[in-house]
Amino acid sequence: MAQINMAQALNRALRDAMTDDPNVVVFGEDVGPYGGVFTVTDGLTAQFGEDRCFDSPLAESGIVGTAVGMAMYGMRPVVEMQFDAFAYPAFEQITSHVAKMRNRTRGKVALPMVIRIPYGGGIGGVEHHGDSSEAYYTHTPGLTVVTPGTTADAYSLLRAAIESPDPVIFMEPKSRYWTRADLQLPARTDPMNRAVVRRTGQDVTLISYGSTVQTCMETADAAKEEGWDVEVIDLRSLAPLDEDTVCASVRKTGRAVVVHESSVFSGYGAEVVATVTEKCFHWLEAPVLRVGGFDVPYPPKDLEEHQLPHPDRILDTIARLQWEDQ
């Protein structure tokens, strides 16, 4: 088994997809010879040539819009937004075209394309380099939104996203790019639209995705000492949400906390709470709570430790789940 990190797994996924399907093309800002600011596209131009992996002018709306046209012609473009906040210029193309093309043409025009967005904080970046923007996309019908929480999923989900007949927003937890795992690639994990139980437990379910899956696993370890047997779910797919897996767990444990980096207010966690509450109301011992970023713009480096969910804060929240009722 080789030790590889998430950035390498993503790179390998692109490489394998490009090898398997000549319609897969990669482009964006600095993804060519440079290999991307996070090295995810490293070596692709050298291996596949300038026609398959290339730099574009610096304009995100242009990048996404161009990808739309290429997908209309039968290609499978995979584009990179350099950082989360730099996908915002492409918001109109994403919401008004990428998400809607199949529907507006009554199924005639499919857009099999992937928009890769490194997201989240924890890397000491300056402003606009730490946003968690997933909720903007999950609220947009027509988009599939996925994010890997593990290195193995990074490979597998990206392959699946590229193979999907629908456009996929692929959120990459940038603080986990360098997380290493023992992994023999190629290897596929579960289907793209399925959540996965990463750790089983009886007392409470932590529901998370992307960068905070690992945080929840650490929390589960720590929780043992407090006497809580914690189950951890990695959603993997945010839209659609795998309600069955989530609800099966919560019905078992009766308690749940949703954990993500993003600001809590009107964030994706609210959907998880609302769905779980609706579907599992009679099984709930306590309200489903959320742990996420404060409702503030993503803070500067020196303050980000406070913004990001950490095991202590999650444990404190678990402690609020009406245990005294039992």
Place this chain on the structure above:
Amino acid sequence: MAQINMAQALNRALRDAMTDDPNVVVFGEDVGPYGGVFTVTDGLTAQFGEDRCFDSPLAESGIVGTAVGMAMYGMRPVVEMQFDAFAYPAFEQITSHVAKMRNRTRGKVALPMVIRIPYGGGIGGVEHHGDSSEAYYTHTPGLTVVTPGTTADAYSLLRAAIESPDPVIFMEPKSRYWTRADLQLPARTDPMNRAVVRRTGQDVTLISYGSTVQTCMETADAAKEEGWDVEVIDLRSLAPLDEDTVCASVRKTGRAVVVHESSVFSGYGAEVVATVTEKCFHWLEAPVLRVGGFDVPYPPKDLEEHQLPHPDRILDTIARLQWEDQ
């Protein structure tokens, strides 16, 4: 009392604000001599001159970005996005600058500006003319998001939004522009950040805003026949959310349904559900449910009757609130 409609009330609010404060300027697409596609800026150029109300080139990011610069210089710009989906090109300016300027400058630079966005469907518009985009803004810390459900509030909330020291996203329910009310202006209603109980009831709380407040009022009438005494809350301010008013009601009734036009998945209603569930868990007889648009791109005219919440669908949802348990 004069009979005036919501568009007229908004027009009057702009007029009065411009009269009271020479720093208030209005601009955007077709807001000058034309008076706006919904007549909201009718007559302002004639009354205040081209320097106070003017047409800009056709570019929403430019409009919002220009307003940022004007606000930095001490003006209070009020800009119009012609339709909901045409605010998307301005998304980067809104999320990365409008929402963040005060925070990034540690309070040194305030941006007292208003972005008016006619939103929602029900007017038989073609694609991109019926989006409900409020959730994109409510999830963005630094923005205040308000929407009037009544003609009186249209006037009062817009005045308050213009007077606010913070940037306000002002969502105008376009299907209600022509709703008439007996109204003597100027007249102020409740403070901008407060929700209002539009109708008191004992059995169940309908929580809504904008265009569907009226729908909920109609539902409440119809519910009487089914034996339900319905309380209706008009949120008015989506961000911040007036938890106190909402929770006081739900603690009383023990049941609630959130109603909005927007697609339900990952929408604003999820936040209301999550907040209410967390704060009122022990008072709830049933899960808080949501009635909203299906999770599809806003449909063409011929299908929009199915997409929009209507009293029957809300009644059906009320019926699902575990009444048998009582």
Place this chain on the structure above:
Amino acid sequence: MKSIEASPELMLPGRKPIQLVDENGSAVGDLPDERVLRSLHRGMVLGRRFNRQATALTKQGRLAVYPSSVGQEACEVGATLALEDNDWLFPTYRDTVAVVTRGVPAAETLTLLRGNWHSGYDPYEHRVAPLCTPLSTNGPHAVGLAHAARLRGDSLAVLVFMGDGATSEGDAHEAFNFAAVFNAPVVFFIQNNQWAISVPLAKQSKAPTLAHKAIGYGMPGHHVDGNDAAAVYTVVSEALARARAGHGPSIVEGLTYRVDPHTNSDDTNRYRDPSDAEPWRASDPIIRFNRLLGVDESAYAEEADRMMAELRAEMNKDAHVDPDELFEHVYAEPTPRLRTQRAALRAELAADRGEA
């Protein structure tokens, strides 16, 4: 001959709009052959009738809204007929006449504006993208399709329509620049009808002409009399040929005028004097061609009557859309949640019908 890269001034448009047929219908330059002139004339006559018919349909409540291109038919038809079979067309909401000229059935073209679905035709059948409403967003799409074709080695060119107002949007700029940098086979046809709803060109741009934008991207810009179908056809044909031959994109600005209101629901009296339109009515592209060819609209009256009768018949049919369709096309397969929602709506409708 100087290469255009070595002599950037060759990218600038000429001092005056290119004209081949003047207002009196006299040839003032090298005309395309007779066969082409006749199809331009025919297309414009049918296009005008289509415009009139569609506007009438709005009054009869059979169309929700119609943005007419009356007065702009030389642009709509001239540019579109310059396309070869393999080429693609990316229209805006106003370019229904172009779409019909390309061969899309009239009723299918109007689906969006009728309100039964968003887009009514199969884009692959006639190589016509859906009518595009968010301004200038079709620009990058056109570039992408053109670039994909070039990468595949397919010989084709792409024609994309934009209004004068749309050139102000960021996406127009990004499309121009991507096309130039990628050397993509695209022709940007800017239909300058001098109004963006109520906003006149002078409040939209201070450029000497919109074609002067081209040099800022390193491509040629042409300024054409947009009421002269022969000039539009010729200049766009050359630009498309250049693109197909691998020499890159161009901008062609057709100077014309929006004679009708923005749409049927617009009232021009709120922002322009009726006299503003007078000079443009006088330079009507059809009258010019009547004079040039010595035949008038009646030459195509029968064909037009037939086409309009067919269109009316189509539009008078009830266009019932199955509510299930709400959920069918959002993804390749409806998600579980969409299936649940579909079931709920079906149940609701069944109950309404008293079936529950």
Place this chain on the structure above:
Amino acid sequence: MKSIEASPELMLPGRKPIQLVDENGSAVGDLPDERVLRSLHRGMVLGRRFNRQATALTKQGRLAVYPSSVGQEACEVGATLALEDNDWLFPTYRDTVAVVTRGVPAAETLTLLRGNWHSGYDPYEHRVAPLCTPLSTNGPHAVGLAHAARLRGDSLAVLVFMGDGATSEGDAHEAFNFAAVFNAPVVFFIQNNQWAISVPLAKQSKAPTLAHKAIGYGMPGHHVDGNDAAAVYTVVSEALARARAGHGPSIVEGLTYRVDPHTNSDDTNRYRDPSDAEPWRASDPIIRFNRLLGVDESAYAEEADRMMAELRAEMNKDAHVDPDELFEHVYAEPTPRLRTQRAALRAELAADRGEA
């Protein structure tokens, strides 16, 4: 004299970049007066030292990241010194030398890059907007401020910096166009350092020069040797004066070179040959001025040493930010929810300190 509107070709830049001092330090045009030349020289020397010092601070872990402008000091200093007191400056993340030249204390300028807060100075104090990271988004801000000033009748001009890469963004285009249409007193200074991270100018634009974009908006475009501080100063001064006098905006392109990596964490070997930088090192703006003025950097050594010592002292201080500040500036008044969150964080931190 022909008016620029009547003769659009006057909006085009000249065939060669404007130069007043050549690579050998010889005057080849009308120079600004001696006092100005000396302040340009001084500013560049201090700026270079600041660049070097800031890069060193990243190695010492006192700065999170630094985008150096080594080699670009003639642009940074020349354009900024052209500003009058009332004028405003809108910099990008790379323009810390410009900001320092404008008078903002060095440590305050670096707050963003240090990571203790987003922006460290009061924009109103020196009339300098915050360093702007989202590319070209500062363009519309500059236009808005300029337009507001014009509406108020205040006489001032606004200088906004953009990189060559940033010109590709839609916001650059919208800013150019709004400025021209509003006749706003703005000068767009495009600092063309020929790279956008790893992407060379040739992949960014096919324009003959970036200054050729100006004519597409109906404003003048100037192309300047960006390593000649005298030329940059003179051309920007004239453009600002023109703007202040009510004659509208212009684009000035300064042709220079990014000698250092994009930021300290970038590795140029991944995308360019070290030899690429050689010609530009040879045309170093400071050496040129050393020769012109017959004095070298040592003339400002003492002042620079003092400034750098102060900066180091500031940067070595612990810059503790109260976590409460997370919540203080989001709105004029923290919302109830923010107050709750602040209280929760306070409690958490108190517990960590063992106070709970």
